[in-house]
Amino acid sequence: MEKFFQKNTKSNFKQLIQKHSYYFKAMHISEGILSPAVLIGGAAFAAAGVAIGLKNLEQKEIPTVGILSAAFFVASLIHVPAGPVSAHLILNGLVGLILGWKAFPAILVGLALQALLFQFGGMTTLGVNTLNMALPAVICYHIFKNGLKAGMGKHTVIICAFATGFFSVLLSGIMVGLSLYLTGEAFLPAAKLVVAAHLPVMFIEGILTTTCILFLKKVRPEILEGDHVS
Amino acid sequence: MFEELTNGDSFIHGLDPRGKLIVVFLFSIVVAAADRFQVLLGSLTLGLLIVLTAKVPARKLIKRLIPVNMLILFLWLFLPFTFGGEPLFFMGPLAVTREGVFYATRISIKSNAMMLMLIALVASTPIFFMGHAMHQLKIPNKIVHLFFFTYRYIHAIYREYLRLKNSIKIRGFIPKTDLHTYKTFAYMVGMLLVRSFDRAHRVHNAMLCRGFKGDLYSLKKFSFKTNDVVSIIFMMAMIVIMGVMEWA
């Protein structure tokens, strides 16, 4: 029974990515574009982040982080209308708030799977792409986590959650642009456009992150306070 | 549901995934770093050859190449104009430079060559084998385990998502650019996260019940056969030749 189910979901799934695949690339720089220096630098920083994440990751938390990472993978396939076009969710801010430094290994694995399953991104860009998505998540986590603690006023929660969603996408956009720019000055206009393309998405992600955090606080606050956050 | 190409039975399908993983990795690195046209054209030819050997159906191949080339196309809109150098011709006030066109061409070849290799690898190896190969190639255990769990539960969660999506559909929901829409999607994401979180807890309990002490074992054994050795030597030779042509 499941077997057929798989097939059906696959076809839905294909439609989904075919229709909206262009957006993926704003976050996943493809193979062959960036200069070796940027690739190496990105991989080195990503490796450091992943190492910190893994150090905090106990064996017994692996199912939790893995399954949450799978949930984010699926969530990132959702497309929401953004005016005349539609945007895919990134949700790296939310990943950061829930996983802290563990966002690095979680995002690494998520991106590796996207490379393998859909060939978005690839092997040499895995490092840069991970860094571009995970670093903003971790930065926002450290700045805004206190605002989400139990006992904080609702307004504080809303502001911090919104800021996390908003700035993590903004920072990611800037880092993607920067990766292009560092590869060559000729990329500057393209890089600017990439950052600009993230602007509407930032607002959507801010709203979504806020609503989602309020949902989690109401339904299962443990997710935000759990010991899987480092 | 996501692996549609792995059922083939080509020569490449039978090869050891560890070898494939290493070869694709090294190939990608060399191509990413290479600059000379001979080398890049060589890599593209090699990529095509491998994809043909892996018998990837043409339609699926093209479908998978489209997304990458959309970004490349996007870059073609800029690079020929913004790259400083000798003008080839003018489009209105903008000069198309020789260097810019070369650069964009190089990127296009590189991307496609690397994608072809990756598709051949992915198309001929179930993802789980890839995980096992990663394990045996000494990628840190925690990452490999994370990889397995993530992959295992993507399917369960994706099905949950589809069902929730049907639920909002039958209740008359039509996505628009408004708060109600974003709130609805945020709730769906929240619900997926909550359920995943609790599932993780149950899965961990199930593992404890079976005596889990922190070690995950891998039963998969791979062994290099003649085919593997020959293929690896061939591919390594090609990669080395590319390297020599580029840097010597």
Added chain:
Amino acid sequence: MGLNHLILNLEDIRFNYTGGPKVLTDLDLQLFKGDRIGLMGPNGSGKTTLFQIIMGLLKPSSGSIEIYNYPCKTEKDFIDVRKKIGLLFQDADDQLFSPTVLEDVAFGPLNLGKSRDEAMEISLNTLNFLGLSGFEDRITYKLSGGEKKLVSLATVLAMEPEVLLLDEPTSGLDEKTKATLKNVLSGLDLSYIIISHEIDFLAEITDHIYTMENGKILFDQEVHAHEHVHAHPHGAYVHEHK
């Protein structure tokens, strides 16, 4: 009954999931106003699939679907259908996605264009009708299985449908919740089709029981009562004898 009372008319429906074997083969089904139909059939016989086709969540590969004498083909046609036909999912967990009960029940009315206040009122009334008053602010996720089922029913009823499709409404429910459900259903003035594996339950609240086999519906006889032996421990566990 005349044609104007024909709510649902499926003819020669064929369906298979991409790459899978045929699930429905030349299936016919008619539902008239006031009909109360039970549908049984082995696992995987395509019952849930049939419901999804009626709601336009899956598209048949051939055959025609007429709802209220109006042929339904495109997604757009079904948007209207969904206002008139309510589907209760097999698994209540799939149906509820909002944090609180009230939000979930009000979701449908809001989508139908009701104002916030109207939606609230409809929702509170529906909850009340199902004996769920006081549940508004409960977290859907933390409800018990039976409560979830009833709240799911509330989300469907709040859309004020004219037809109900219930997919195994009793599975996993205890006898008490089943009894509540039975009461609610027999109190409703709606046409419905109920999928269930429990013939006793169907016998009580439907007039016809159809069965699905080999991708077709077999139109069955009226429901008969007959005797047979049935094991159970007496006393402790509630078990209705009819």
Added chain:
Amino acid sequence: MGLNHLILNLEDIRFNYTGGPKVLTDLDLQLFKGDRIGLMGPNGSGKTTLFQIIMGLLKPSSGSIEIYNYPCKTEKDFIDVRKKIGLLFQDADDQLFSPTVLEDVAFGPLNLGKSRDEAMEISLNTLNFLGLSGFEDRITYKLSGGEKKLVSLATVLAMEPEVLLLDEPTSGLDEKTKATLKNVLSGLDLSYIIISHEIDFLAEITDHIYTMENGKILFDQEVHAHEHVHAHPHGAYVHEHK
């Protein structure tokens, strides 16, 4: 039966989830070697919770648990318990987490310290026993619902437990898979407790049916067969008469 045949002895168990109401209140339960017990009870009555307490996955707030006459308190005590008692989870997707069937079945034996080859052999035998030979390399998430359930059972049996705790093993299964399950269970020489809402199923494969209510277990009589009227349409739908 003598004390040395007492496998499980729960006394005065109390439990509540943090911040929640009492789920178990002064619950007593004894299981002797060879006992085959059915456990029914409304949704949310604490059946699953009870199983988790027996396995040491939840700690009672008071009361004593003795397993094989050995008081179990700490996580360490329960590590041994888990070698002797096998728990089948309500949802098979929770139980199967390895990529392939063989790996999942071998997971338990490997944890028990068996060598790779021994673990393989045990697993293959178990699969064979359940009529699942040839399933070794199947991908767990691609199995059908019934297959998942049987493979889950294999993962539990591969640990060669002396007691089985089965949490709603039949929910969502069709008659055929249920029959397979029944055969397997009656062929096993184990003591077990089965949670189920299906009294007919329990009546066939257990000797006692207990019910849970208000946080306690009500010890029931032996299972009796008696006659009563049962409605069904004749013919079309397969329905076993016992």
